[in-house]
Amino acid sequence: EVHLVESGGGLVQSGGSLRLSCAASGFNFGAYWMAWVRQAPGKGLEWVANIKEDGSEREYVDPVKGRFTISRDNAKNSLYLQMNSLRADDTAVYHCASLWARSGDHWGQGTLVTVSS
Amino acid sequence: DIQMTQSPSSVSASVGDRVTITCRASQVISKWLAWYQQKPGTAPKLLIYEMSTLQSGVPSRFSGSGSGTDFTLTISSLQPEDFATYYCQQADSFPYTFGQGTKLEIK
Numbered sequence: 001e002v003h004l005v006e007s008g009g010g011l012v013q014s015g016g017s018l019r020l021s022c023a024a025s026g027f028n029f030g031a032y033w034m035a036w037v038r039q040a041p042g043k044g045l046e047w048v049a050n051i052k053e054d055g056s057e058r059e060y061v062d063p064v065k066g067r068f069t070i071s072r073d074n075a076k077n078s079l080y081l082q083m084n085s086l087r088a089d090d091t092a093v094y095h096c097a098s099l100w101a102r103s104g105d106h107w108g109q110g111t112l113v114t115v116s117s
Numbered sequence: 118d119i120q121m122t123q124s125p126s127s128v129s130a131s132v133g134d135r136v137t138i139t140c141r142a143s144q145v146i147s148k149w150l151a152w153y154q155q156k157p158g159t160a161p162k163l164l165i166y167e168m169s170t171l172q173s174g175v176p177s178r179f180s181g182s183g184s185g186t187d188f189t190l191t192i193s194s195l196q197p198e199d200f201a202t203y204y205c206q207q208a209d210s211f212p213y214t215f216g217q218g219t220k221l222e223i224k
Contacts, residue, residue: 102208
């Protein structure tokens with residue numbers, strides 16, 4: 001059974017940093033594109049970043065470019081999101097997801113990031 | 118960026134009803150359209166990908182169709198567990214974008 005478990009969220013001041021982790025199990029992690037998707041409280045979904053199976057390609061949504069870095073360690077079956085220069089509008093639940101046909105076929109339950117101003 | 122517009126934003130229906138949710142893209146997106154279901158406090162669940170392919174384990178009462186810029190999710194006979202929020206998502210070009218969601222409520 002596929003499991004994705006996020007960690008690393010919490011309360012941080014505006015301008016601060018956090019590193020999110022996603023531990024994957026139950027599937028061949030290194031064979032899948034992975035993504036981070038966020039959801040602000042009471043709002044809709046926003047795709048944040050993608051990373052190719054081997055980490056050679058990365059894509060970011062404009063609001064996080066230059067501030068967030070997606071990475072992965074296939075030996076550890078882990079996905080990461082380094083978030084710097086955090087702003088209040090980054091407050092959200094952050095989900096990791098495995099991608100199939102460019103869609104999120106498995107999702108973690110998410111980790112809450114709260115940025116205080 | 119490709120904008121995705123869902124309609125309606127909310128709908129009330131009864132168990133057994135047929136419900137259709139529409140998603141319109143701001144430009145042609147070929148087949149790269151997915152539908153998700155989300156219940157409060159849980160992660161989204163993939164229902165349909167590539168516009169009309171049913172994800173494994175999803176009941177056959179869910180179906181997707183469309184072309185070009187206009188797409189629909191149809192639930193043929195609502196069940197109690199189907200009351201949730203539904204999102205479309207385009208994957209034709211990055212950044213992938215979602216519709217604003219359609220909340221399906223019990224009448």
